[in-house]
Amino acid sequence: MSKKRILICVTAGIAIYKVVDVVSKLVKKGYELEIIMTEAATKLISPLVFETMGNCLVHTDMFHKGHHYEVEHIEIAKRADLCLVAPATANTIAKLANGIADNLLTSTLLAYTKDTFVAVAMNTNMLNNVATVDNINKLKNRGFKFINSKVGFLACNTYGDGRLAEPVEIVEEIDRYFIKKDLVGKKIIVTAGPTIERIDPVRYITNDSSGKMGYSIAEMAYNRGAEVVLISGPSKLNISDGINKIDIITNNELKNSIEKEFSNSDVLIMAAAPCDFRVKEQSKEKIKRKKESFNLELLPNEDILSHFGKIKENRLIIGFAAESNDLIENSKRKLENKNLDYIIANNITEKDAGFNVDTNKVKIVSKEEIIDIPLMLKSEVANKILDLI
Ligand SMILES: Cc1cc2nc3c(=O)[nH]c(=O)nc-3n(C[C@H](O)[C@H](O)[C@H](O)COP(=O)(O)O)c2cc1C
Structure with a gap:
C-alpha cells in the first residue's frame, strides 16, 4: 500500500485517551498522519502526546504565528486522503452539520472534499437528543461515514449508548x-472454530481450534468487498458487524447452516475443525464417577466437505488439512476424494503454525501446483487464500 495520509480531527470528548491508541496503531500500520485538535480538546490532553504518538504535526490554532502552510486550513484539507473525526463531540457534529467554521478544525473540514469518518462518543442523553440525531442524519445524508458508538459503561457513570468504538475497530474501518x-x-x-459433540450434560468432545484462521479469512473477505457468512463454532473472537455470523455447536448444525447458505454462494472456505466423531449414545444425566474403566462408543461424523464437494457445481471450495504427518500426500488425497479446488495444508507440529496462534505457515495444494506460504500473520495468510478466488 502506498503511504496514505490521514487527517485526524480530535475534539473534546472524554474518550480522547482512546484516540491516542488509534493514532499509535495507525502509525504502526504505516499511515502518515496530520492532526488538528480543538482548543477544548487541548484542555483534556496535551497536543504533545499526539505529536509524539503520531510522529506528525498537531495543529491547534487558526490564527497563531509561524504557520506551516500559507493558508493553513485550505492546505491541510488538500493534503489528506481521508479524514477521521475522533472522538466526535455533539458540539463539533452540530457545527459540521450546519456549516459552521469557527475554528481550525471546522474550517478545514468545510474545505475538505474527500471522505470523512466520524467516530461518535458522548453521553447517552446527548446522543439521543433530537438535535444530535438530526445533525447526525444530516451528515449521513451528505455522505459522512459514521463509526457508531457502542453500548457500555460511560465516563459519566451511566450505562448506555455513547462509548467510542474500540481503537482496533476504528483502525479496521x-x-x-x-x-x-x-x-x-x-x-x-467461511466456517471457523471447533464443533462440540456432547458426552453428557457437562462433558464433551472437541478440539483446540480457536477460530483465528477462519475469522481472519472472513474479516479480510469482507474488507475486500465480499458478502460474507461466517459459520462459527464456539470462539471468543469478535467479528465486524457487517459480517453475517451464524453460531453453531455440533457437526450437524454446521452442515445444516452451510446447506441454508450454499445455493446462492460462490465460494465455500472450510476453516472450521469439525469433530470427526460423536458418542453413539449421549447420556442425558451426568455420568457418575466410576472405579472401573468403561467404554464410550464413538460413531464417525459425516464428512461435511465431501458432502458439499459432491454438489459443488461451479462453486469454488477450499478446504483445510491440519496434519501431523505426510502433509502433501494426505492433502492431495483429500483434494481428490472430496472434489475440492484447493487444500490449505498446515503441519500442526510446526512452531507458530496451526491451532490457537496468530501466525500460520501453510502450503496451498491444488491439482496443478503446490504454493509454499512462509510463516506470516493469519490475516496475511487469509489474503493469500482469498487471492485464489
Ligand atoms: C471532562 C469532560 C468530558 C466531556 N466529554 C464529552 C463527550 O464525551 N462527548 C461530548 O460530546 N462532549 C463532551 N464534553 C463536552 C465538550 O467538551 C464541550 O461540548 C466542548 O464545547 C466541545 O468542544 P469541541 O467540540 O470544540 O471540542 C466533555 C466535557 C468535559 C469537561
Missing part, C-alpha cells in the same frame, strides 16, 4: 476503506 474491493459481488461462506 480505515484499513477497509483503503483496501482494493476485488471481491465485490461474491458471496463467500
Whole structure:
C-alpha cells in the first residue's frame, strides 16, 4: 500500500485517551498522519502526546504565528486522503452539520472534499437528543461515514449508548476503506472454530481450534468487498458487524447452516475443525464417577466437505488439512476424494503454525501446483487464500 495520509480531527470528548491508541496503531500500520485538535480538546490532553504518538504535526490554532502552510486550513484539507473525526463531540457534529467554521478544525473540514469518518462518543442523553440525531442524519445524508458508538459503561457513570468504538475497530474501518474491493459481488461462506459433540450434560468432545484462521479469512473477505457468512463454532473472537455470523455447536448444525447458505454462494472456505466423531449414545444425566474403566462408543461424523464437494457445481471450495504427518500426500488425497479446488495444508507440529496462534505457515495444494506460504500473520495468510478466488 502506498503511504496514505490521514487527517485526524480530535475534539473534546472524554474518550480522547482512546484516540491516542488509534493514532499509535495507525502509525504502526504505516499511515502518515496530520492532526488538528480543538482548543477544548487541548484542555483534556496535551497536543504533545499526539505529536509524539503520531510522529506528525498537531495543529491547534487558526490564527497563531509561524504557520506551516500559507493558508493553513485550505492546505491541510488538500493534503489528506481521508479524514477521521475522533472522538466526535455533539458540539463539533452540530457545527459540521450546519456549516459552521469557527475554528481550525471546522474550517478545514468545510474545505475538505474527500471522505470523512466520524467516530461518535458522548453521553447517552446527548446522543439521543433530537438535535444530535438530526445533525447526525444530516451528515449521513451528505455522505459522512459514521463509526457508531457502542453500548457500555460511560465516563459519566451511566450505562448506555455513547462509548467510542474500540481503537482496533476504528483502525479496521480505515484499513477497509483503503483496501482494493476485488471481491465485490461474491458471496463467500467461511466456517471457523471447533464443533462440540456432547458426552453428557457437562462433558464433551472437541478440539483446540480457536477460530483465528477462519475469522481472519472472513474479516479480510469482507474488507475486500465480499458478502460474507461466517459459520462459527464456539470462539471468543469478535467479528465486524457487517459480517453475517451464524453460531453453531455440533457437526450437524454446521452442515445444516452451510446447506441454508450454499445455493446462492460462490465460494465455500472450510476453516472450521469439525469433530470427526460423536458418542453413539449421549447420556442425558451426568455420568457418575466410576472405579472401573468403561467404554464410550464413538460413531464417525459425516464428512461435511465431501458432502458439499459432491454438489459443488461451479462453486469454488477450499478446504483445510491440519496434519501431523505426510502433509502433501494426505492433502492431495483429500483434494481428490472430496472434489475440492484447493487444500490449505498446515503441519500442526510446526512452531507458530496451526491451532490457537496468530501466525500460520501453510502450503496451498491444488491439482496443478503446490504454493509454499512462509510463516506470516493469519490475516496475511487469509489474503493469500482469498487471492485464489
Ligand atoms: C471532562 C469532560 C468530558 C466531556 N466529554 C464529552 C463527550 O464525551 N462527548 C461530548 O460530546 N462532549 C463532551 N464534553 C463536552 C465538550 O467538551 C464541550 O461540548 C466542548 O464545547 C466541545 O468542544 P469541541 O467540540 O470544540 O471540542 C466533555 C466535557 C468535559 C469537561
